[in-house]
Amino acid sequence: MTLTDIQLLLAIGVVFGLIGFLRGVAREIITTMGIIIAYGCLRWGEAFLVRWTNKFHKVFVFAAKGGLAADDPTALWPQVANLPPLIETDAEKLTFKLIVFVVLVIWAYALGSRVLSSRKDTVGLLAIYPGLSLLSRCLGLGTGLIEGWLITYFVLPEVFPKRETVIRLPTGPVAGFLGQNVALVIVGFVIVLIVYGLRSASLKK
Amino acid sequence: MQPIEVSWIVLIFIFGAIGLVRGFLKELGVTTSICVAMYVISQWLEKREITDMALGKAAEVAPGTFRALATDDLRNGLFRCLLYVLIMVFMVFISYHGETLTFGGTPPKGSTGVFFNLMIGLLNGYLVVGTIWYYLDKYNYPTRLWGLFQEPLSPLAQFLRSLLLFNVIPASFQEPVLLLFIFFLVTMRVIR
Numbered sequence: 001m002t003l004t005d006i007q008l009l010l011a012i013g014v015v016f017g018l019i020g021f022l023r024g025v026a027r028e029i030i031t032t033m034g035i036i037i038a039y040g041c042l043r044w045g046e047a048f049l050v051r052w053t054n055k056f057h058k059v060f061v062f063a064a065k066g067g068l069a070a071d072d073p074t075a076l077w078p079q080v081a082n083l084p085p086l087i088e089t090d091a092e093k094l095t096f097k098l099i100v101f102v103v104l105v106i107w108a109y110a111l112g113s114r115v116l117s118s119r120k121d122t123v124g125l126l127a128i129y130p131g132l133s134l135l136s137r138c139l140g141l142g143t144g145l146i147e148g149w150l151i152t153y154f155v156l157p158e159v160f161p162k163r164e165t166v167i168r169l170p171t172g173p174v175a176g177f178l179g180q181n182v183a184l185v186i187v188g189f190v191i192v193l194i195v196y197g198l199r200s201a202s203l204k205k
Numbered sequence: 206m207q208p209i210e211v212s213w214i215v216l217i218f219i220f221g222a223i224g225l226v227r228g229f230l231k232e233l234g235v236t237t238s239i240c241v242a243m244y245v246i247s248q249w250l251e252k253r254e255i256t257d258m259a260l261g262k263a264a265e266v267a268p269g270t271f272r273a274l275a276t277d278d279l280r281n282g283l284f285r286c287l288l289y290v291l292i293m294v295f296m297v298f299i300s301y302h303g304e305t306l307t308f309g310g311t312p313p314k315g316s317t318g319v320f321f322n323l324m325i326g327l328l329n330g331y332l333v334v335g336t337i338w339y340y341l342d343k344y345n346y347p348t349r350l351w352g353l354f355q356e357p358l359s360p361l362a363q364f365l366r367s368l369l370l371f372n373v374i375p376a377s378f379q380e381p382v383l384l385l386f387i388f389f390l391v392t393m394r395v396i397r
Binding site for chain 1: 229230233308310311312313317318321324325328361364370373374375378382386389390393397
């Protein structure tokens, strides 16, 4: 299977743009903030998260083997302490990072819907929020595209560090395109924030 | 002495706090004047070399005072950075002090209002402090003449430096992006 970089970017844009259009700008801004926080957590907190996940894994194994209720917990602890870490190799770290990122992104989407909960109609997997203005939907579309960019910008270099994979996914050009447009994304997000902020402000003194 | 990234983050949060107090609409006026200051500094004083021309003329008129500023790279950088800081402070001051650029109306209320107030304050901080850091970095931290800089930059500082606006926008796009953004803000002001 061969995908061109344009097809790949178009597919990402359509999916996230459509979600943004259906959910409206307010929910999408909350989700975008969540995605940025998820990115920051994994960018700077990876070592911390891996270290504490490994520690909690050992505590969990200790508890599961009955260490907490044992007459002499110190007898079991050396066995648990000598276990290999749950996350050790690069592949395991990558899987862990992606799982955490996906969980945080899903949480960000859920948070957006939860904070601004209202009646929604569902069509298959899609949730459509009725009653939103066209401006809100268009701003949501723009924010959705920014979210798609952010998610792809994080995931693509992690999952496909080489320029092509066996399914001939042109990740090199796509990653290059994403990297060249950081400024546009920042400016775009700021414009969405300003327009939505002005729309939310009252004209009365 | 604090690492530069700590000062940068703290200052941005101070701007965020100011945004929370002053409100979204007033801060948006400040954003406009900050963008104008950024345009003047990056496109006129730097790109069109007005600072160089002014320093050259000053060195001809009063060589004793200005020769070192025109020829010594570090002193030249220090002079430029101080000038740009003064311009930024001046523009921020007049926009904080005046009402002309303030957007009319009442800012959003409740948690939405807090969110927008904070975001616009943080944006202003990012623009002001980021611009100052960018020129300090461009001129090799001339504040080292006063013992106010220690090398090397930490990995976090290097990463944050790559996110500064003038490092993110390619040089050829800086002028159109700034002009279009100022045009956008003025248009929104007029529409309201």
